[in-house]
Amino acid sequence: VNFLSLIEAKRDGRALSPDQIAGLIAEYTAGQIHDYQMAAFLMAVYFRGMDANERRALTLAMRDSGEVLQFPADPRPVVDKHSTGGVGDNVSLPLTPLLACLGFRVPMVSGRGLGITGGTLDKLESIPGFTTALTTGRIVEQVQAIGCAMCGQTERMVPADKRLYALRDVTGTVASIPLITASILSKKLAENLVALALDVKFGCAAFMPNRGAAAELAEAMVSLGTECGVPTRALLTAMNSPLGRSAGNWLEVKESVACLAGRGPDDLRELVIEFAAHLLVQTGRAQSLALARPIAAEPLDSGAAHQKWHEMLAAQGADLEATARLLEQDHTAPVVRELAAPEAGWVVCCDARIIGEVIRDLGGGRLTKESVLRHDVGVDALAKPGERVERNGVLLRVHAGTPEDADLAVARLREAVAVGPEPIASEPLIAAVIDGG
Ligand code: URA
Numbered sequence: 499v500n501f502l503s504l505i506e507a508k509r510d511g512r513a514l515s516p517d518q519i520a521g522l523i524a525e526y527t528a529g530q531i532h533d534y535q536m537a538a539f540l541m542a543v544y545f546r547g548m549d550a551n552e553r554r555a556l557t558l559a560m561r562d563s564g565e566v567l568q569f570p571a572d573p574r575p576v577v578d579k580h581s582t583g584g585v586g587d588n589v590s591l592p593l594t595p596l597l598a599c600l601g602f603r604v605p606m607v608s609g610r611g612l613g614i615t616g617g618t619l620d621k622l623e624s625i626p627g628f629t630t631a632l633t634t635g636r637i638v639e640q641v642q643a644i645g646c647a648m649c650g651q652t653e654r655m656v657p658a659d660k661r662l663y664a665l666r667d668v669t670g671t672v673a674s675i676p677l678i679t680a681s682i683l684s685k686k687l688a689e690n691l692v693a694l695a696l697d698v699k700f701g702c703a704a705f706m707p708n709r710g711a712a713a714e715l716a717e718a719m720v721s722l723g724t725e726c727g728v729p730t731r732a733l734l735t736a737m738n739s740p741l742g743r744s745a746g747n748w749l750e751v752k753e754s755v756a757c758l759a760g761r762g763p764d765d766l767r768e769l770v771i772e773f774a775a776h777l778l779v780q781t782g783r784a785q786s787l788a789l790a791r792p793i794a795a796e797p798l799d800s801g802a803a804h805q806k807w808h809e810m811l812a813a814q815g816a817d818l819e820a821t822a823r824l825l826e827q828d829h830t831a832p833v834v835r836e837l838a839a840p841e842a843g844w845v846v847c848c849d850a851r852i853i854g855e856v857i858r859d860l861g862g863g864r865l866t867k868e869s870v871l872r873h874d875v876g877v878d879a880l881a882k883p884g885e886r887v888e889r890n891g892v893l894l895r896v897h898a899g900t901p902e903d904a905d906l907a908v909a910r911l912r913e914a915v916a917v918g919p920e921p922i923a924s925e926p927l928i929a930a931v932i933d934g935g
């Protein structure tokens with residue numbers, strides 16, 4: 499492949515053929531194309547887009563860059579959920595063991611943080627000993643044995659996404675409909691699913707700024723997933739405030755464990771139950787969402803999902819005793835500071851974009867491919883829009899590595915959380931559902 503001519507073609511707005519796309523993905527995965535050239539290509543795609551044929555070719559080429567999971571015949575449907583990314587979005591952590599309790603098989607292949615959004619793999623790696631690097635054989639074995647596994651792309655499974663994902667993260671090329679579509683669906687199609695549910699986020703901390711753009715992305719993914727044989731459904735969800743009351747790798751694990759134990763923030767629990775309910779309906783295991791929701795809630799309330807979480811942690815090498823000790827601690831970061839409400843009133847804004855940027859700058863996210871992540875930093879005890887606070891009441895807590903970092907973060911976060919004299923109506927969590935039919 500003459501890659502320079504393909505960069506120039508895309509720069510000038512011309513469509514590439516499936517063979518050209520397959521060639522460039524094969525060569526990039528084999529290390530025959532430099533990152534600087536691929537970065538230029540990604541930026542050309544960011545500005546010029548890709549038509550439906552190009553998106554399909556890119557997705558399939560990325561899926562076929564590695565091995566595809568093959569599951570033995572089994573009455574338990576193989577399903578999964580994936581989010582386009584948000585701040586404090588830890589739905590996948592409680593949802594995966596919950597789905598296993600509901601009789602599904604879940605081989606969840608996830609990603610790391612992208613831009614200011616957190617990544618499931620980064621969160622999981624804050625658990626002592628937990629490994630997210632599983633071979634395809636081990637994924638299938640574990641899913642057959644306990645119903646679920648959570649892991650990342652590897653050199654053997656969707657390696658093209660592993661490399662492109664890391665490059666997009668640090669080149670300002672994440673928020674592109676074709677690139678997000680190919681990244682998510684290449685991983686999900688490599689799992690050989692029976693049904694897929696997608697969380698397509700919109701708002702100030704999402705890659706899609708508004709509902710219209712999110713609907714466009716959702717339609718692109720739902721139609722391509724369904725066309726490729728995986729019945730796909732997308733929920734459009736708001737991402738102007740963080741989900742739950744915590745954001746940051748370990749803090750989100752802690753909040754997920756509370757959700758698994760039947761506690762935790764209402765909005766997190768609602769989304770977890772909603773995704774499980776949709777998958778029950780998509781696979782014909784419940785006749786309606788109204789019937790599916792109580793079925794989905796039961797393992798959270800009975801402790802079964804929490805037990806399954808421990809089984810998954812043990813299967814993936816976690817030190818359960820060390821994890822339990824960490825969970826008992828109020829914080830694992832060296833410094834914690836509170837942001838106090840300047841006056842009594844109602845929270846009118848809790849800006850997830852500013853919060854995401856502050857967490858990245860505290861070390862919770864990456865600015866370069868070489869950045870070393872901190873798992874202990876973040877925010878918790880977040881007051882959410884619509885909630886009453888008293889003067890000097892806690893609006894949030896910052897967890898930081900040093901007193902200087904904490905002070906700087908608190909100063910920046912004063913802009914993120916606003917308190918007003920009147921209560922405001924909180925926005926609905928789920929704005930729409932788009933189904934492949
Ligand atoms: N999640 C992914 O796996 N890829 C993206 O591009 C965005 C979110």
